[in-house]
Amino acid sequence: MNTDDISSINTLLRKNIIKFFVLAILLFVFVDMNVKFLGNQKEMRKATQRLFWQIDQLVKQNNSEINLVRTELTNECLLRSQSAAYFLQNLDDSFIEMNNLRTLAKKLMVDEIHIFDKEGNLINGTNPEYYGMSMNSGEQISFFLPLLHDRTLSLCQDLVPNTANSKIMQYSACWVPGKNIIVQIGYDAQRISNYIEKNDIAYIFSLLTDSTDSVVLAVTNDDYTIMGSTSGMYLGRSLYSLGLSPERLKRAESGIHFKIGEKVYYGIFAQCDDFTLVRVILARTLYGNVFSQSLQLVFYEILILGFFLLLVSSFVEKNIVQSIRDINERLLLITNGDLSASVQVSCTKEFKNLSDYINQMVSQLKTELDEDTLTGIYSRRAFYRSLEQLFEYNRKDLKNAAMFMVDADGLKAVNDNFGHLVGDLYLKKVAEALCVVQGKNRIVARLGGDEFAIFVYGEDNLLHIMEQNALLDSMRSSSVMSLSARDQVDVKYSYGMAIYQNDGDNYHILLKKADERMYQDKQKRKAAARNAALNTILKND
Numbered sequence: 001m002n003t004d005d006i007s008s009i010n011t012l013l014r015k016n017i018i019k020f021f022v023l024a025i026l027l028f029v030f031v032d033m034n035v036k037f038l039g040n041q042k043e044m045r046k047a048t049q050r051l052f053w054q055i056d057q058l059v060k061q062n063n064s065e066i067n068l069v070r071t072e073l074t075n076e077c078l079l080r081s082q083s084a085a086y087f088l089q090n091l092d093d094s095f096i097e098m099n100n101l102r103t104l105a106k107k108l109m110v111d112e113i114h115i116f117d118k119e120g121n122l123i124n125g126t127n128p129e130y131y132g133m134s135m136n137s138g139e140q141i142s143f144f145l146p147l148l149h150d151r152t153l154s155l156c157q158d159l160v161p162n163t164a165n166s167k168i169m170q171y172s173a174c175w176v177p178g179k180n181i182i183v184q185i186g187y188d189a190q191r192i193s194n195y196i197e198k199n200d201i202a203y204i205f206s207l208l209t210d211s212t213d214s215v216v217l218a219v220t221n222d223d224y225t226i227m228g229s230t231s232g233m234y235l236g237r238s239l240y241s242l243g244l245s246p247e248r249l250k251r252a253e254s255g256i257h258f259k260i261g262e263k264v265y266y267g268i269f270a271q272c273d274d275f276t277l278v279r280v281i282l283a284r285t286l287y288g289n290v291f292s293q294s295l296q297l298v299f300y301e302i303l304i305l306g307f308f309l310l311l312v313s314s315f316v317e318k319n320i321v322q323s324i325r326d327i328n329e330r331l332l333l334i335t336n337g338d339l340s341a342s343v344q345v346s347c348t349k350e351f352k353n354l355s356d357y358i359n360q361m362v363s364q365l366k367t368e369l370d371e372d373t374l375t376g377i378y379s380r381r382a383f384y385r386s387l388e389q390l391f392e393y394n395r396k397d398l399k400n401a402a403m404f405m406v407d408a409d410g411l412k413a414v415n416d417n418f419g420h421l422v423g424d425l426y427l428k429k430v431a432e433a434l435c436v437v438q439g440k441n442r443i444v445a446r447l448g449g450d451e452f453a454i455f456v457y458g459e460d461n462l463l464h465i466m467e468q469n470a471l472l473d474s475m476r477s478s479s480v481m482s483l484s485a486r487d488q489v490d491v492k493y494s495y496g497m498a499i500y501q502n503d504g505d506n507y508h509i510l511l512k513k514a515d516e517r518m519y520q521d522k523q524k525r526k527a528a529a530r531n532a533a534l535n536t537i538l539k540n541d
Contacts, residue, residue: 021305036290052270074156081172081185089177112186151175214281372446375431383445387507401457401500402465403510405518408450409492429491433479494522
């Protein structure tokens with residue numbers, strides 16, 4: 001790792017810190033905006049609930065006043081018809097004619113007086129244009145038909161339009177005591193009608209004020225027509241024209257977003273007795289402060305990020321990058337073969353531990369040389385490193401090659417009978433016997449314990465390899481280790497051979513094949529030894 005590589009660590013850390021902070025800022029802003037969105041919706045719902053409650057109370061109060069006015073008007077109308085009947089009962093029938101009835105109408109302050117006979121036919125009155133009509137002449141006048149069957153009744157009709165005079169009238173009728181006639185009076189109720197009109201929902205909503213981007217609506221529950229609105233442009237329209245439906249309102253427990261034209265609105269709903277209240281507000285008005293507050297928050301977070309980066313960069317340069325430089329310089333010396341170099345970086349606990357690990361590794365490298373300390377041949381690590389180099393980078397040098405796996409026979413018996421020092425000498429003798437194998441290139445190694453390996457390569461043909469195989473076979477029957485003038489131990493071993501290309505094209509397979517054949521050879525030699533011992537016993541018997 002050169003100086004540029006080390007310097008880039010600081011840059012890399014800064015980049016990763018920036019990435020982390022950017023993601024953290026985005027996540028935080030996302031969460032913060034959603035919290036503010038929900039908070040604004042909650043405040044909107046609270047304010048709307050208060051407004052809806054006020055509207056509901058106002059409508060209920062007005063309805064109560066309207067009902068009271070209607071009751072008073074009905075009683076007044078009935079009283080005037082009964083007063084007319086009282087005057088008429090004391091008059092001779094000849095005096096009951098149009099002019100007298102008009103005079104009576106002025107006294108009673110009514111607009112019309114009509115006289116019906118007992119069959120319900122209109123026979124006289126202040127308005128001759130109605131003569132000839134009967135209580136069966138239409139739905140409006142048929143309201144008074146029950147009088148024909150019950151003389152005790154006094155009936156008062158609700159406000160009805162008089163199409164002939166374009167007036168709102170209220171009619172009441174009763175029997176004239178002692179006579180077979182019914183008197184009906186008509187009362188101009190335009191004043192009362194105007195009062196009722198000014199107290200209906202549409203009028204009430206026209207008096208409500210709200211922000212320009214918020215609209216309050218009252219929607220009928222039967223056909224979902226907007227019967228009241230703080231904005232006249234919606235009055236009389238259908239709820240469907242706003243992109244809403246009753247089904248969607250039922251699913252919207254707290255509020256929903258929807259579009260009117262190209263604008264997005266947020267709507268809140270409440271069910272009243274006879275209608276549904278709806279308040280919609282422009283989304284940009286509801287959430288406008290959220291975006292400005294979020295931008296301000298991002299600005300402050302960027303300032304904090306810049307300050308934090310300065311601190312981190314300074315710390316990293318002083319405590320990490322410089323320490324890595326020091327370690328890198330010492331490792332370069334070790335790589336170049338100076339195993340006396342050591343690493344002494346202790347600015348943090350982690351770097352101190354790393355320095356100790358490196359020094360321990362170098363110390364181990366000093367003791368674990370490529371030469372096996374007992375036999376003087378290659379160690380296991382050197383053997384595998386050499387094979388890796390050959391098969392990975394110099395395969396063309398292999399040509400004809402063979403792998404031999406060798407296992408010393410009888411090592412346990414030697415150790416048990418003569419001790420481990422003699423056992424070590426026995427292993428050295430096995431190694432000497434293996435080294436008689438010749439070749440243009442060979443690697444002889446002790447893999448561990450009583451296990452050895454030989455790799456012969458670079459031969460022009462397989463004949464020489466087979467000759468080495470025969471030589472290896474002959475050496476295990478002629479090698480002897482002298483323990484004393486009288487004691488000798490035969491140096492024996494089992495082995496197996498695997499031919500490169502024929503048995504495999506990588507050293508792992510060759511080692512496996514050679515090991516399997518070595519094991520077969522060992523089993524064969526053990527069986528031969530048992531048979532020989534058995535034959536000796538039989539001869540002696």
